[in-house]
Structures are given as C-alpha cells and as structure tokens.
Amino acid sequence: MTQPSISYKRHRFPPEIIAHAVWLYVRFNLSLREVEEMMLERGIDVSCETVRRWTRKLGSLIARNLRRRQARPGDVWHLDDVVVKIAGRSFRLWRAVDQDGVVLDGECQIFCV
Template sequence: MGNFMHLHQPPKHHRFPVSIISHAVWRYHRFNDSYRDIKEELAYRNIIVSHEAIRSWCKKFASHFKEVIRKRERKPKDKWHLDEMTIKINGEYFILWRVVG
C-alpha cells in the first residue's frame, strides 16, 4: 500500500489507521476509482468503511496527495528518441514509430 502521509498514528478524529486511509485516498487520486469501488476493495480485505468516509478522506487529504503525486511525476526532458519497428501483417510490411522521452 502506498503510504504517502508518513504518520505513525491514526489522524485525529479518524477510526482507521493511516495506512488504510492513505491507501484509499491514493487509489482515488492515482487510479480515479470511485468511492464505492474503493469501499468494495477494502471490504474484500475485511475492512468495512462507508463510501462517505472515503469521500471525506479524499476531500480532507486531497492537497497533500496532489503535491506528493506532482513531485513524483517524471519531468519532460529536452531530448526525445524515435523508436522504429517493422512488422508483417498478412504478408504486408508496416513500420511503427513511437517517441521515447
């Protein structure tokens, strides 16, 4: 689980440990999962929490997570490389290109 909050005890006024809160908020911001999807994933792990609690966590900790994710994103570079590959489909050759930064 991605623990971005670096706390060792549950945040004040929260019943769940920071690892669970952190995981739920991370899933919401990183993968754009719905609150109910996250609720179901946690329930699969025997962690019963309402989607409203997840919504309030995401709202409360949004700025912190956005900052952490922004810092971890790769910065665009000045140099780009062109990768080329030739494939044969039904006897006809095609050239595929992709840009690698």
C-alpha cells in the same frame, strides 16, 4: 515556503489505509462504492462517505506529495506520432517519452486532409 504536512489526527484508520483509499479513488477513477468494495475485500470496513470525506480533506495534499516524489523527466526525449483515419476524419496521435520510458505528454489532434 514550507509545505503543510498531512495530519491524520482524529482519524480512526491508520494513515496507510487512508492514503491507499484516496489513491485508489483518484488514480484509477473509481467510484466511491468501488473503493469501498475493494477495501472490504482487503478486510477493511469503511463506508463510501468516509472515503469521500478523506478525498475532500486530504486528496490535494496526497497528490502534491506524490507529484513531488515523481521522478524528473530525463534530458533525452523521443516523440512518436501516427495519423489514423476514422470515419473519414483524420486524427494525429502523438506521445512524448523520455529515455527511461516515462510518458511526458500525449495528445490527439483532429485535422482535415
């Protein structure tokens, strides 16, 4: 099954600017106005509504392409965990990484001791 490629036809801005604005919004959990301000600091005058439209139209396709380019996890994994007591409640924090330091998973579990 072939994946649909991203079409930037009929857009005023180049594909690199669109992809960067969507990436900023999605990756760093910024508000649309913050993305607008960051782009303005770089000399690109784009409204927050335009960024919202780009994200709605192209966000899932850009995310799929980024996930596809992401490196596969290695075959050696390391698990680290710690128990922390906060306000009388115990929390187990753990993280799994591969041999290259890529975080595979991390979670916080609450349990009673």
